Amino acid sequence: MTGVTNGDGDPRRAIELLWGVSAPPRRGPKPKLTTADVVRAAVALADAADDIEAVTIRRVAEQLGVSPMSLYTYVPGRAELLDLMIDHAHGELTAPGQDLGWRAALTAIAEDQWALFHRHPWLLQVTTSRSALGPHSFAKYERELRAVEGIGLGDVEMDAVVALVTGLVRSTARSSLDHARLVRTSGMTDAQWWQRAAPVLAEIPAADAAHYPLSSRVGTAAGEAHNAAEDPAFVFRFGLARVLDGIEVLIASRTAG
Template sequence: MTDADHTGAGDPRRTIELLWGVREKPRRGPKPKLTVDEIVTAAIEIADTEGITSLSVRRGAEKLGVSPMTIYTYIHSRAELLDLMMDRVHGELTDPPASHDWRVTMTVLAEDAWEMYHRHPWMLQLTTGRLPLGPHTFAKHERELKAVDAIGLTDLEMDAVVAMVNGFVQGIARGSVESASLVRRSGLTDMEWWTASAPVLAEIPEADAGLFPLAARIGQAAGETHGAASAPLHTFRFGLARILDGVEQLVTGGSGTSGTELPS
C-alpha cells in the first residue's frame, strides 16, 4: 500500500476546499470542460468495477475522454481524489428512521455502513487514520454521535462507542468482502472448497478430528447451519448485538463496568 492510499494525505487546504466546493465557484474565462463532481463520479465507477489499484489520474482521464492534464486542472493528486471519493460515498448514508431506542438506531446505522462497504469494497483498502474533512463525513459522524447522545454516556464514552462500532463494522465487512472475492477468483464456494479439502485432511493422522474435538464439533455445527465455512453476516449481527449489550451495561451501571474509565 502506498502513501497515496491513505485518506488525508493530500494538501489540507486544497483538499478541504475541494470537499466543500470552494474551488467550484464561478470563474472568468472559457466554460470548464469538466466539474470536480464528474471526475469523482468517474473515479468511483472505476474503483467499483476495476478495483482501487486500477484508479489513476490517467485512467480517469481516459474514462472521461480528456487528457490527464485536464484532470490536474481540477484535482492535483490521487490523494485528493481519494478523500473526495470517500466523502461522496459517505453521502449515500442517510438518516435512520426516528426511534426512541438508541440500540435500534445504532443497528440501522451499522447495517447501512455494512451495505456501503459491500457496494464499494475499495473503501476497505484505504488507510483512514485521517478521515476526509468533508460535509458527508461530518454528517455521518454527527448521526452516529446523535444515536448515543443523552443515554447516559460522557462525551468521551460517546466518542469511543462510535469508534468501536465503526471499527467492528469495518473489520467484519473486510473479511466478508475478501471471502466473496476469494470465491470469485477460485471458482469454488466455501462448501465446495471444504468438500474437496476434507477427504485429503482425513488422510493425515496428525489432523485426526479426535485430537481437536471442539474444533471438529463446532466447525460441523457452524457449517451445517450456515452452509459455509464462515458466515460474515451472522458474525456481524451477533457481534454488533454483543457490543451494544456492553454499552447498555455501561449505561445502566451493571456489573463488569470497572476499568472502563478513559485515561485523561
C-alpha cells in the same frame, strides 16, 4: 491488494474542494467538466475494478475523454481525489428514524454502513487514519453521535462507542468481501472446496477428530449452520448485538444507583 492512506494531499486544497470553496475566476473557455464529474468517474472506476489502485489520474482522464494534464484543473492530485471519493460515498448513508431508541439507531447505522462497504468495496482498501473532512463525512459522524447523545455516556465514551461499532462493521465487511472475492477467483464455493479437502485430511492420522475434539465439534456445528467455514454476515450481526449489550450494561450500571 495494497492499502492506500487518505489525507496525504494538501489539506487546504482538499478541504476547499470538499466544501465547494470556489477558486478565483479564470480567464479562458468555460471548463468542460466539474469536480463532481471527476469524482463520479473515479468512483465508477474503483467500483468496476473492485480495487482503489485502478484509480489514477490517467485512467480517470481516459474515462472522461480528456487529457491527464487537464484533469489537474479540477483536482490537484490523486490524494485529494481520494478524499473527495470517500466523502462522495458517505453521501449515500442515511439517517436512522427519529423515533428509534439508541440501540435501534446504532443498529440501523451499522446496517447502512455494512451495505455501503458492499456497494463500494474499495472503501475498505483505504486506511482512514485521517477522515475526509467533507460535509458528508461530518454528517455521518454527527448522526452516529446523535444516536448515543443523552444516554449516560461522556463525550469521550460517545466517540469510543461510535469507533467500536464502526470498527466492527469495517472488519466484518472486509471478511465478507474477502470471502466473496475468494469464491469468485477460485471458482469454488466453500462446500466444493471442503469436498476436495476433507478426503485428503482424513488420510492424515494426526488430524483425526480425536486429537482436536473441540475443533471438530464446534467447526462441524458452525459449518452445518452456515453451509460454509464462516459467515461474516452472522458474525457482524452477532457481534453488533453483543457490543450493544455491553453498552446497555454500562448505561444501566450508572442509573442503578
